[in-house]
Amino acid sequence: METGRGTSGARVAIHDATLRDGQHAVRHQLAAEQMRAYAQAADRAGVPVVEVGHGNGLGASSLQIGRARLTDDAMLAAVREALTSSQMGVFMAPGWGTGKDLRNAVDHGADVVRIAAHCTEAAVTERHLGLARDLGVEAQAVLLMSHMVGPGRLAEQCARMVGFGAQAVGIMDSAGHYLPTDVTERIRAIAAAVDVPVIFHGHNNLSLAVANSVAAVEAGATIIDACARGFGAGAGNTQLEALVAVLDRMGHRTGIDLRALLAAADIAHEQLLDELPAIDSVSLISGLTGVFSGFKLPVLAAATAAGLDPLDIFAELGRRQAVAGQEDLIAVVVRDLTVRAQ
């Protein structure tokens, strides 16, 4: 289709997180057949990296976070066998995943390893970035909940991760909180501070994931995460095929065949998704207040039990800068709001 506007523009490497971040939308229940079908289609479309795993990454399948249908081994084997030219990516948050998980993923043929840390905790990535480099795979590092600190701090944390061996660094908008201008200033600061490719990963809580990703590209990011049909929890991730269509129109180059990508998205739609991501009121408020969307279900449960409006709980959690792992703060907030209402 002649829809492009030019051939100038940036070269953008799309990092397809459908089979990893998308797992949050189906409680990590993707089966090997589903993974294989999607991975084959993404490979045919020329997607550079297909990431796979439990929604929270290597080693995260557990009673507490949620058991995946498949073991890491089974997921990695299914996707590896489906890929001919796309690289296989894995995601690991130290604490959930260990060096052993990382070695195992590389044994299974992982080409790209993402090590993730809370936005102020770059230090925790050092050991695993070093290990990934030793294992000879591409070592990338990302900062979670990155809206909680400003451009300077993010740039400094990213530079540290480059010092640890990261070959690409960047930020995730874990709460779906950013406006395009927020993304622009942060990516610019990071790109100025490091000499490796810069990564951006958006969420769609404010209906801005594609616009934010475009802002990231224009500010210097060259690796952009996205998921077919926006597959992901709640409001979902950046919609992959919409992003590629828009980047094409703008003259940026992804190397992806849009028509084949739409076929992959149709497979995701028909075979992976229970329901399409949508921006409901809770997703919108969690994005607006900057609260990690994983709080959604426990907040809804607590609100019902206490007779409170969940939006009030989210607003208060946002004010207290709650982060993942601080789910016990929900009970505290509920108590305080209940007292306040009396």
Add this chain to the structure above:
Amino acid sequence: METGRGTSGARVAIHDATLRDGQHAVRHQLAAEQMRAYAQAADRAGVPVVEVGHGNGLGASSLQIGRARLTDDAMLAAVREALTSSQMGVFMAPGWGTGKDLRNAVDHGADVVRIAAHCTEAAVTERHLGLARDLGVEAQAVLLMSHMVGPGRLAEQCARMVGFGAQAVGIMDSAGHYLPTDVTERIRAIAAAVDVPVIFHGHNNLSLAVANSVAAVEAGATIIDACARGFGAGAGNTQLEALVAVLDRMGHRTGIDLRALLAAADIAHEQLLDELPAIDSVSLISGLTGVFSGFKLPVLAAATAAGLDPLDIFAELGRRQAVAGQEDLIAVVVRDLTVRAQ
């Protein structure tokens, strides 16, 4: 919630098209009770204008376009009775609606009248804009499929409609084709050419409706259309509550209570929508190729019958600049593509 960034910024009047453009998503089958429930909630949230009617506007209910569940009279009466402070809006495309329909809507208490024309046919709005002014209601005028011509032509057509008495003028992105830069240049040109408020109406085919609406505001538009949950055909319209949240964050003022608006959106979600709007491959391609989304169903049917890929048909319709009303072009395109494939 303290989510705003400032109190400067533009004053933006939100024009809620949920009960008019949203009707396309349910084949114009909204019942009086549904309309009343949503209109009451929007009124409580302080939405300035609640538009109501058949998806194609006054007088459009017909066998050919689709019969609405209710007559114009019944819709107008239901919404009028639900509103206490919001104004009631109606939409009319001359040809489907007539002067008689317009008078009738004003008799029912319509406060704001939108007259619509294809982007190059401002002339057809003259008589009805004059009538609306004579009837003493707010007369607005919009250009459909506005991506088909450039900023200069749109500005000139808008200026003509101001000459006919329009008290606000603007553009609809009927095919969901715009990138934010497209919107910026067009709205700027229109705002420079007229001395009345400028209107923007987006669709979400490229996942950019909120970003495009924000671009419109920053370029000088002060009346923005949106629908609860993006209610609308295919990829849907600009999602109202996401737009208001984002405008709030940016320091623009809508005068809308976001919390009450979320309650209205929940009502739309639970009581109006069969399914939430989503960007499927066909919606994306119709946006990318700039083809009116009303072609979706006939194209899918024709593709199945002829054994063609519907995306090829859309691409070719886009190349031929098909507009609403030219549905017979689908058969021509199918024939040509079939011949070409042999």
